[in-house]
Amino acid sequence: MRATSILSALAAATLAAACVTINIYFPAAAAEKAADRIIEEVYQLRKDAPASAPVPADKK
Amino acid sequence: MKKLLFVLLLALSPLAALAQANLEINTPAINGLKQAMAGRHAQLAAHYGSGAIGIARDGSVSLRDANAVPLPQRAAVNGLLGAENADRAALYKEIARANGKPEWEAEIRNTFAQRWAEKASPGWYVQNAQGQWVKK
Numbered sequence: 782m783r784a785t786s787i788l789s790a791l792a793a794a795t796l797a798a799a800c801v802t803i804n805i806y807f808p809a810a811a812a813e814k815a816a817d818r819i820i821e822e823v824y825q826l827r828k829d830a831p832a833s834a835p836v837p838a839d840k841k
Numbered sequence: 842m843k844k845l846l847f848v849l850l851l852a853l854s855p856l857a858a859l860a861q862a863n864l865e866i867n868t869p870a871i872n873g874l875k876q877a878m879a880g881r882h883a884q885l886a887a888h889y890g891s892g893a894i895g896i897a898r899d900g901s902v903s904l905r906d907a908n909a910v911p912l913p914q915r916a917a918v919n920g921l922l923g924a925e926n927a928d929r930a931a932l933y934k935e936i937a938r939a940n941g942k943p944e945w946e947a948e949i950r951n952t953f954a955q956r957w958a959e960k961a962s963p964g965w966y967v968q969n970a971q972g973q974w975v976k977k
Contacts, residue, residue: 807948808864815864815936816949816956819871823878824960 865939874932881925888918895966895974900933900954901926905966905974929953 821827885902888894893909894902902925910918933953937946958967958977966974 807945808862809948809952811862811864812945812949812952813956815866816953817960819866819875819932820953820956820960822875823882824962825879825882826960 864936866936868935868939870935871932871939874928874935878925878928878932881921881928884921885925888921889962889965892966892976893918894922895968896954896957896961898954898958898968898970898972900950900957901929903968 885894888910889896891909892906893904895905897903902922904918904922907915933950934943934946936949937943961967961977963977965977967977969975
């Protein structure tokens with residue numbers, strides 16, 4: 782019984798830590814990818830996506 | 842009890858996956874800003890090339906050599922820079938907001954600052970981490 786409560790406390794602590802991690806986590810790689818997509822359109826580096834046309838939804 | 846916690850952990854694990862997914866950048870506000878900036882870029886490009894303006898380390902565009910702009914055009918260039926930097930600030934804020942994380946704005950701005958510099962054409966000036974202008 783005691784082992785169970787220790788285990789529960791440990792699990793709860795892990796869970797809390799995981800939640801904090803999720804909250805402060807900044808998706809650097811995803812942000813970079815999003816930035817590149819926008820910048821390439823603004824700089825007009827993409828030959829297949831002229832700036833005047835809306836971005837196709839499938840270009841992820 | 843153990844079983845319950847295990848189930849809880851399992852239920853929460855997709856949250857971590859969600860955090861790594863693509864950022865939402867396909868909103869009307871973001872698309873509008875992007876198109877305004879793309880339209881303005883055609884006018885700014887010549888000034889990047891002359892070295893009059895450069896890519897600042899804070900994610901904005903800044904005037905680095907006013908003498909490279911003929912006097913009659915200076916007011917127009919300043920106007921372009923003001924409009925561009927207002928759109929950029931709105932863009933960073935809007936991306937953070939569209940992803941439900943307004944607190945990410947500064948990090949999004951930093952990410953953009955690096956990528957604007959990275960994608961700049963040869964001959965353009967970019968500001969390094971020490972604040973000095975470096976020609977690409």
